[in-house]
Amino acid sequence: MDIPSIKNEDQYEALREKGYSKQKAARIANTPDAGKKGGKAKPYEKWTKTALYKQAKNVGIKGRSRMDKSELIYSLRNN
Known part of the structure; x- marks a missing residue:
């Protein structure tokens, strides 16, 4: 990469x-x-799925379009 x-x-x-x-x-x-x-900043659990998706896009998380809210939160915290 x-x-x-x-x-x-x-x-x-x-x-x-x-x-x-x-x-x-x-x-x-x-x-x-x-x-x-x-x-x-509010904890990720209080963010909308759209806001989480945008944040995941900003930090370059791949596969974000197929993730649900809990998966987006996990990925943002662990990638």
Whole structure:
């Protein structure tokens, strides 16, 4: 799997130092607003399936169109 260009190098390097794979660190570092803090986001269980799908698309999760809500949540938390 090719690594896309990294939009947030500092975040990417910090994630790699924590042991994240190159692919997962790149997906997170390339997600818009991924590095912003605040803790105000609702838990995934309170998101709509459409919002979960869009987030899965943003982070590059494959097979998302065939997933139900619980599968999207699992994939977002574990990929």
